[in-house]
Amino acid sequence: MDSFFQGAALIVLLNVAASAIRIFIGPSRADRMMGAQLVGTGGVAILILLSLAGARPAVLDVALLLALLAAFAAVAFVKSVSPGGAGDPEEEA
Amino acid sequence: MIADVASCLTVSFGLFFFLAGTVGLLRFPDVHSRLHALTKADNLGLGFIVIAAAFQAADVWTVFKLLAVWLFTVAAAATAAQLVARAALSACQTEEPNR
Amino acid sequence: MNVSAAFDIVLCLLVLAVAGGAVLARDLFAGVALYIVFGLLLTVGWVRLEAVDVALVEAAIGAGLTSVILLGALPHSPAQSSFPLKIRPLALVSCLAVGAGLCWIVIGLAEPTSGLRPAVEAQLAHSGASNAVTAVLLNFRGYDTLLEVAVLLLALVGVWSSSRDDRWGGRPGPRQHVRPGGVLANFGRLIPPFGIVIGIYLVWVGTTAPGGAFQAATVLAAVWLLAMMAAITDPPRLASGALRWLVAAGPLLFILAGLFGLMEGAFLTYQPGTAKMMIVTVELALTVSIAATLALLVLGPARHGS
Numbered sequence: 461m462d463s464f465f466q467g468a469a470l471i472v473l474l475n476v477a478a479s480a481i482r483i484f485i486g487p488s489r490a491d492r493m494m495g496a497q498l499v500g501t502g503g504v505a506i507l508i509l510l511s512l513a514g515a516r517p518a519v520l521d522v523a524l525l526l527a528l529l530a531a532f533a534a535v536a537f538v539k540s541v542s543p544g545g546a547g548d549p550e551e552e553a
Numbered sequence: 554m555i556a557d558v559a560s561c562l563t564v565s566f567g568l569f570f571f572l573a574g575t576v577g578l579l580r581f582p583d584v585h586s587r588l589h590a591l592t593k594a595d596n597l598g599l600g601f602i603v604i605a606a607a608f609q610a611a612d613v614w615t616v617f618k619l620l621a622v623w624l625f626t627v628a629a630a631a632t633a634a635q636l637v638a639r640a641a642l643s644a645c646q647t648e649e650p651n652r
Numbered sequence: 653m654n655v656s657a658a659f660d661i662v663l664c665l666l667v668l669a670v671a672g673g674a675v676l677a678r679d680l681f682a683g684v685a686l687y688i689v690f691g692l693l694l695t696v697g698w699v700r701l702e703a704v705d706v707a708l709v710e711a712a713i714g715a716g717l718t719s720v721i722l723l724g725a726l727p728h729s730p731a732q733s734s735f736p737l738k739i740r741p742l743a744l745v746s747c748l749a750v751g752a753g754l755c756w757i758v759i760g761l762a763e764p765t766s767g768l769r770p771a772v773e774a775q776l777a778h779s780g781a782s783n784a785v786t787a788v789l790l791n792f793r794g795y796d797t798l799l800e801v802a803v804l805l806l807a808l809v810g811v812w813s814s815s816r817d818d819r820w821g822g823r824p825g826p827r828q829h830v831r832p833g834g835v836l837a838n839f840g841r842l843i844p845p846f847g848i849v850i851g852i853y854l855v856w857v858g859t860t861a862p863g864g865a866f867q868a869a870t871v872l873a874a875v876w877l878l879a880m881m882a883a884i885t886d887p888p889r890l891a892s893g894a895l896r897w898l899v900a901a902g903p904l905l906f907i908l909a910g911l912f913g914l915m916e917g918a919f920l921t922y923q924p925g926t927a928k929m930m931i932v933t934v935e936l937a938l939t940v941s942i943a944a945t946l947a948l949l950v951l952g953p954a955r956h957g958s
Contacts, residue, residue, distance in 0.1 A: 461557055480670055491584055508622070521704075527621075531632045533719035536723035537640070540727055548836045549639035551831045621846075628843075
């Protein structure tokens with residue numbers, strides 16, 4: 461069972477590697493940001509699978525932290541592309 | 554034993570959705586369609602993996618923690634999707650055309 | 653080859669590739685995004701090395717604080733980096749030499765020893781913490797931690813000192829604004845309460861399992877920054893007395909606990925009976941102070957007078 465979960469973690473890791481390609485080729489900043497976001501979700505999945513594989517419950521806390529902070533990069537990103545670096549993209553509409 | 558089989562099945566479903574999300578991110582033609590692939594598919598994949606982990610959980614607190622992990626991720630994805638889509642929209646109109 | 657080794661090999665290659673991409677990317681934004689990914693992969697790497705305490709910090713710093721700092725710096729930077737740099741032969745040769753030397757040393761290392769682990773484990777029962785990392789950080793090597801906290805405080809003083817004279821003591825960062833009732837505003841309301849709960853949980857669990865003051869503090873700092881980015885709360889006035897006490901409380905209490913030990917024997921020694929109480933008290937105070945310090949470091953010098 462352990463090696464099954466490890467194998468699953470490996471497959472998610474390969475997915476993460478593939479989405480890193482999207483970060484590299486872009487073309488727009490939003491594309492790169494989405495690539496980073498997918499890596500974040502993938503990282504949470506990898507950590508859950510690793511906590512199962514080793515029966516280490518403490519690893520689940522790391523996954524919890526990553527999940528809690530998952531949208532931080534996205535929020536910082538939309539701030540950085542808004543005028544003055546302090547706005548909200550919904551305001552202009 | 555039954556829990557192990559259930560975990561295997563749900564993890565496999567989860568991996569399928571992760572794969573679909575990645576393929577979508579790489580193959581879809583523009584920002585807003587890629588956003589679909591990303592924010593829906595991989596969160597569904599994570600949901601299945603969370604269910605698989607819940608089958609293996611030692612106690613009910615672990616199940617709550619797993620549920621919290623999934624809910625945080627879904628909230629983050631929903632927020633990120635909305636904000637990034639808006640940001641990309643204004644970027645399309647003003648500066649860079651999408652490939 | 654078993655699956656576990658395959659996972660580690662792929663992870664190492666991916667870390668190297670992403671690090672290379674982050675450094676060499678022409679588009680600065682791509683570099684920043686790859687650097688965020690690099691932090692995530694390192695988190696997984698620390699977990700693989702069984703260093704869950706470090707993984708917690710890396711997760712909070714990499715996913716939370718670093719992204720805010722780097723993305724916040726982007727609007728003030730040129731879109732393209734000046735790569736490819738002109739490579740200077742001498743620099744290249746010396747880098748390669750240092751790299752080769754390091755490889756030689758690492759390969760030539762003797763069989764891994766257990767280091768100080770037996771010594772730590774022998775005294776763990778008297779330390780007041782059953783998580784070895786917390787025992788080392790707050791009891792056996794309390795000096796190190798105290799000095800680290802002092803460094804953070806000095807860094808903050810340094811950042812504040814770079815405020816313009818007429819803005820001294822004012823609020824840091826740009827004035828944030830959001831659409832009232834919008835997604836960003838609601839997200840900023842939703843997440844901080846959970847962050848506070850998880851922060852307290854991490855301090856509490858730190859005495860028996862991975863977790864502790866630094867891990868909790870980075871989470872609290874991150875959610876405070878989120879609340880400010882969502883314009884739920886304004887950045888504090890840097891001249892505020894309450895804020896300064898908040899930043900200084902942890903180090904002060906740590907020194908006080910150390911002096912308390914002086915009565916018993918030596919600076920920063922705890923009696924086995926009271927050690928747990930002392931460690932938890934110092935950790936709680938440190939958590940609050942480090943959280944405030946980290947967030948204020950990210951916010952930077954004062955930008956608005958008053």
